Amino acid sequence: MTDPGQSRIGDDLGLGLTLPGDSGDDGAGRRHVHPVTPVVQGVASIPVAILIAIATGGGALSQFGLGAFAAVAGAVVILALLVTGWSYLAWRNLWYWFDDDGDFRVDSGVLTRKQRRLQLSRLQAVDVAQPLFARLFSMAEVTIEVAGSGDSRVRLQFLTLPQARALRNEVLARAAGLRADTQEAPETPIVTVPPRDLAVSLLARSTTALLLLLTALIFTGTVLTEGWPAIPLMLVTGGLPVLIVVMEFIRYFRFTVSDSPDGLRLRFGLLKTETRTVPPGRVQSIEFVEPLLWRRWNWVRVRVNIAGVGGDDRNGRKEETLLIPVAPREVAVALVQRVLPELDIEALAWEAAPDRVRRRSPIQWRQIAVAWNGEVLATRRGRVTRRIALIRHARTQSVRVTQGPWERALDLASLHVDTTPGPVKVMALHLDATLARTLADDQAARARQARGSDSSTHWAQDDDR
Amino acid sequence: MADRTDVAFTYAEGWTPVSTKLILARRITLLLVYVLVVAMVVTVTLIPDVPRVAPLISGVVALVVFIWLWWLIGRRVRSFGYAERDDDLLVTSGIMFRRLAIVPYGRMQLVDVKAGPIDRLLGVTTVQLHTAAATTDASIPGLEPDVAADLRDRLAQRGEERSTGL
Numbered sequence: 001m002t003d004p005g006q007s008r009i010g011d012d013l014g015l016g017l018t019l020p021g022d023s024g025d026d027g028a029g030r031r032h033v034h035p036v037t038p039v040v041q042g043v044a045s046i047p048v049a050i051l052i053a054i055a056t057g058g059g060a061l062s063q064f065g066l067g068a069f070a071a072v073a074g075a076v077v078i079l080a081l082l083v084t085g086w087s088y089l090a091w092r093n094l095w096y097w098f099d100d101d102g103d104f105r106v107d108s109g110v111l112t113r114k115q116r117r118l119q120l121s122r123l124q125a126v127d128v129a130q131p132l133f134a135r136l137f138s139m140a141e142v143t144i145e146v147a148g149s150g151d152s153r154v155r156l157q158f159l160t161l162p163q164a165r166a167l168r169n170e171v172l173a174r175a176a177g178l179r180a181d182t183q184e185a186p187e188t189p190i191v192t193v194p195p196r197d198l199a200v201s202l203l204a205r206s207t208t209a210l211l212l213l214l215t216a217l218i219f220t221g222t223v224l225t226e227g228w229p230a231i232p233l234m235l236v237t238g239g240l241p242v243l244i245v246v247m248e249f250i251r252y253f254r255f256t257v258s259d260s261p262d263g264l265r266l267r268f269g270l271l272k273t274e275t276r277t278v279p280p281g282r283v284q285s286i287e288f289v290e291p292l293l294w295r296r297w298n299w300v301r302v303r304v305n306i307a308g309v310g311g312d313d314r315n316g317r318k319e320e321t322l323l324i325p326v327a328p329r330e331v332a333v334a335l336v337q338r339v340l341p342e343l344d345i346e347a348l349a350w351e352a353a354p355d356r357v358r359r360r361s362p363i364q365w366r367q368i369a370v371a372w373n374g375e376v377l378a379t380r381r382g383r384v385t386r387r388i389a390l391i392r393h394a395r396t397q398s399v400r401v402t403q404g405p406w407e408r409a410l411d412l413a414s415l416h417v418d419t420t421p422g423p424v425k426v427m428a429l430h431l432d433a434t435l436a437r438t439l440a441d442d443q444a445a446r447a448r449q450a451r452g453s454d455s456s457t458h459w460a461q462d463d464d465r
Numbered sequence: 466m467a468d469r470t471d472v473a474f475t476y477a478e479g480w481t482p483v484s485t486k487l488i489l490a491r492r493i494t495l496l497l498v499y500v501l502v503v504a505m506v507v508t509v510t511l512i513p514d515v516p517r518v519a520p521l522i523s524g525v526v527a528l529v530v531f532i533w534l535w536w537l538i539g540r541r542v543r544s545f546g547y548a549e550r551d552d553d554l555l556v557t558s559g560i561m562f563r564r565l566a567i568v569p570y571g572r573m574q575l576v577d578v579k580a581g582p583i584d585r586l587l588g589v590t591t592v593q594l595h596t597a598a599a600t601t602d603a604s605i606p607g608l609e610p611d612v613a614a615d616l617r618d619r620l621a622q623r624g625e626e627r628s629t630g631l
Contacts, residue, residue: 307597396569396572397572397596397597397598397601398566398567398568398569398572398596398598398601398603399566399567400564400565400566400567400600400601400602401473401474401564401565402562402563402564402565403471403473403474403562403563403564404561404562405561405562408471408563413473416600418596418598418600418601419598420597420598420599421598421599421600425600433471433472433473434472434473436473437472437473437474437565440565440567441567443567444552444553444567444569447569448552448553448569448571451569451571
């Protein structure tokens, strides 16, 4: 590992160039991000500019030949230089530091100055990621997320990887009330998803498999009838799922879960390497997802809702927060047990849905069930893709009972337990109406009791860890 | 009330209903929307070459839907109810699709009180509770302004007493 003050440019390209990487300190403890940042951002703008050039004038380009090509190349270079220049101004104005109150402060902005103050006592997550172009320069970005609605995260671009890790540790240590110079928490890898399993699992997901099968059928039909107009349709039914599979494969490549005193640490990504820490106390709810075709390998995917992460991200996109993309059931259960130590999933006593649910949900009715114990409420649903969702009583935000006309005719009702935004929805569908209401009242009472005795938000101070 | 006989949506102590002024407020809104609908139908009639039967049919459909909505508003508003228990607030509503929400006071993050122009004119206000969950669906429309303010203050106070982290 290189010295935190230095960055070896082109490290990943094997050029071995080094650049003195003084990130700057104004004497009052305020720090700049790494001075290479403007260059990285300039380089990163090149492919975007090329894509725009092709998209807007690709046809014209081929007509006018070399001259036009040179002009476009020139424009791209000028744009990259402009981005670099702007980015330099942004770099000069970007300062971050820890203030005397222990808050994390960021001043930024070229035309509009922005001052942000993150209360580290409300810290949700600190992530270190390496986007593709930053990776070429051995740079990393740090995302700091605190609880709150709206844009409650700060992204610092870019620091050298050691600097990024050091900042991450400092933030975590200060948030946990430890000394700022605490060493990085040691990690022990628990499980890595083999690339083959990841690829197979992504292809075997219910919707993907169905669409691929459909494409094969259309293809056969096309060949037999020579009805070639169906080819564009195949591009959609076959191309889209393949694209999604490839994207997820790149994103979750080499997904590794490690144990650290801060919680479970997740690392993944082929082009962009992401690191995520899941503090046990921040996990709000958990879901096991088992598509039909996965069951022959006994595989499951584990999704979690974490407060402040994975709801809508900055672009309003739903972000899926995974504990692991695919793993054998035992491994997944063992992982979940690290987050919810008291839980024994196999010992849950499932209350199956009444027989008349068959008339409401003829396909999934056998799977529909609900279970609860002193610690969690669990729901199960889905025939083709089975989903088992768990929520700790102490994490219950509110409880709802709903009833549609069809449910009403059969004297059924559904119970929903609300949790912070994320991919997991805890729904006990189609219970006997009386049971649904009783469970709802009981769940509110259990949640109240559990909140009173809950200490998991102060996980760092637990002695038994 | 007849449509509250179902066991899943009853409250032994009885629901607090919302003000019937809300019926009027919602019917006025409906009327305003329908002025636009009628204007559209009339405009279409004025275009030459459009078969006379088209605006006639859409007019009849619009009228039937209008009467149905008019009647439905009355039932929907009467279906709203809330109850303050010791530790949580209960809110219920709906006829076809019914719901009941239980929101613990300790989970409330903020309480919104809002009223649109028509609502203000008639003196009805909506109180909405927010928790850290986006799916929490607890809004009580059609409260008298002073009832709403009292409710908001009571809720805020109880929330503070019982507040916990996420």
